[in-house]
Amino acid sequence: MIFDDITDAIGHTPLVRLRVPAAEGVEVYAKLELQNLFGMKDRVAANIVLEAKRVGALVDGAHIVESSSGTMALGVALVGTALGHPVHIVTDPRIDRMTLAKLRALGCRVHVVEAMTSHGWQSARLERLERLMADLPGAFWPQQYSNPDNPGAYRKLAREVLDDLGSVDVLVGSVGSGGSLCGTSRALRESLPELHVVGVDCVGSALFDQPDEPRRLQSGLGNSLLPKNLDRTLVDEVHWLNDHEAFAATRALAAEQQIFAGNTSGSVYRVLTDVASRAEPGTRIVGIFPDRGDRYADTVYSDEYWAASGLTDLAAADAPEQVDYGTEVDRWSRSVNKSGQDLDRYLVFVEANTTGTGMLALDLTAGLGLRPVLLTGKPERYAGLAATGAEVLVCDTNSPSALRTAVQDRFRREELAGVVSTSDFYAPAVADLAAWLGLPRNPVEAVRTCRDKSLLRRRLAQAGVPQPRFAVLDEPVTADAVAAAVAEVGLPCVVKPVDDSGSNLVVLCHDAATVAAQAERVLAVRENVRGMPTARRVLVEQYARGPEFSVELFGWAGESHLVGVTRKSVTGGPHFVEHRHLFPAPLDRADADALTDAARRAVEAAGMTLGATHTEVVLTERGPAVVEVNPRLAGGMIPELIRLATGVQLLEQQLRVGAGLPPELAAGDTGYAGIAFLLAPEHGVLRAVDGVAAARSVPGVVEVTVTARAGATVRPPVNAYDRLGHVIARAEGPEEVDAALTAALGRIDTRIESEGDQ
16 A cells, blocks of 8 residues: 555554454454554544644644643654644653654654643643743644544544444444544444444543542543543443553453553453453444554553552452442443433524524524524624523634634533534535534535535536536636527526525526626625625526426435425516415426425435425426525525424424434424515615505414615615515415415505605
8 A cells, every 4th residue: 555645644554353252243353543653643633733724723834732641642743743843742751761752753842741730640731731832823732632623533433444344333442532432433323323332441530420530550541631522422331440450451452362552452452352242143343442552561561560550459350340320430340321411412503594593593492402502703693692592602603713613612522412504604614513523414515515506507417407507607707708608508598696695696688798797796796795705606507487496305314305395486587586485385296296306306416415405496398497406494484384384393303403303394284374575666765664464464464574674775676685574374275375465465565765756
């Protein structure tokens, strides 16, 4: 196997079958992470450093500072120096001479603290690190105990195991920073939800509600502090071994399996033997072996060290004692894990809609037993935010690095239930943040594809999904490029940005000159309404003629559930603004099936798998043509229509799956619901909207809302932001809904002072 760079050689470690007593058909494997260049933490260092460079948290040539007395120090030294960064390692006197020699050989500056502080050696190292960071402006601290890129590094390890074995029943791993066992088990459970996870800790470690004993001799597992990366809810069973048992198991691993390893691997080996002895035939068990033995020549493998440390004075058990969780232990014991059951759990929102579903979603979160948190750059944009009771964290939500820092600083991983947003502008940021944290999500590439209509068009074309003909214009827009686009698409055609929303800058063009002019208008917009840079590309597409619909699908557990089809009415060209919806659309079975099939194919081609998608389709003479796949709930109050017609609160279901909870999609009441939007018939200043009470009195009308304020400048709609309000109605049939909406609109008078009268 050939690699172009030393960091590319990280991973690809062997999986070795062990010979241990077990029932026939039980398979036990050791994932030899100790075969990495310096040890298992090579994976962590590579992932953390490379991700930091990708998101801009680590600039070229900046110092890297880390606190470690073992393999993390070596991993950071390996990756950091290979990428041209000065590396500083803060450690303590327990560091072995072999590790110290390697660090210095790699060119690291090693800082050794002299004494323990309030929480042992760990707190002493962190205090020294803080002083060092203050002296090195711009330095980067990998923060292995809190950085989700630590557990994230083990997604590759999980993939290697699955590639080799196909499936696993039990995973056994040590617990220290919370990275390897939590990261690997979280990734495996995405495809193996029944995986049983066994954590290996040491006597004297505080990780699983045991009293802390800082003078324990084991290294590489256990902790005096509770690392933010530790997600104890992933662990089904926990074992504790004392120093004597761990060191003896390490020697037994070398003698019995010819694996010369460190005490962490030895502890995992001892627990593997117990798990295997209790396993049913056909069980497949994998243990993660992190550390090699050369660091432990003067400790684990030294009789003199054993004698000087009084190791043999500690009791050593041949098998674990089953204890109730919380019982103080001093020798090998095991328990069903019950930690983390009473934790406050949070659902994090990355921005939200400023109207409609935005504040409602925060309110609904409490009903799921979760606490809402809003990450926002401008809390003042949200009317009614204080009334929701949501915690607000202010940060630059347009910066991936700032989003990550806000979450990392505020939460322990086991406190997080999910990351969501009700704003489609932030769907890619949500997918990226959830992937970083290992939370429920759609694939990042799928969301980005849906948000960029040019990428979506190409993906649908590759999959053979019916859609309008299209072309893409980039800067600069030349006459030849426009002519080629028009020749490809035909006239009239629709010109739009590839990444905006609400029909903004969508125009029907009848000639090449208009296409060119509209393309220039699109490209002139450098930021969207949320201050994000635009894609600066223009989609030119065939004008699809026919009635318009949207298909509301909901992905869960590998299936795409049909919620229903919405009939949509839009204003005539040159602008296309939705002004009326009806759910469910009154369709014959053949048309409904054709629309649904086209939407499912489009969603599958895009790669969306979780939660709501809103697919816009035109039913042309030749059949359905997919216009857009939106990676979110429908807008335009369609979720409220679905609730009125079926009883399904789709927004709540979206929050449920975002938090890893199963959706409740079974429809109750059947009926029809519709919405009609108030539109300005002319340019001018809105003076008043009269007749609202009369509109509310129309039979079947359930809501009349005016969103525009008196004194606002209004215009005939160019995009969805120009709508003045809405009327919602419900009835047993579609005709009654349409009649109620029309009657209510007829009683409303928008008094507008025209520009010529001012």
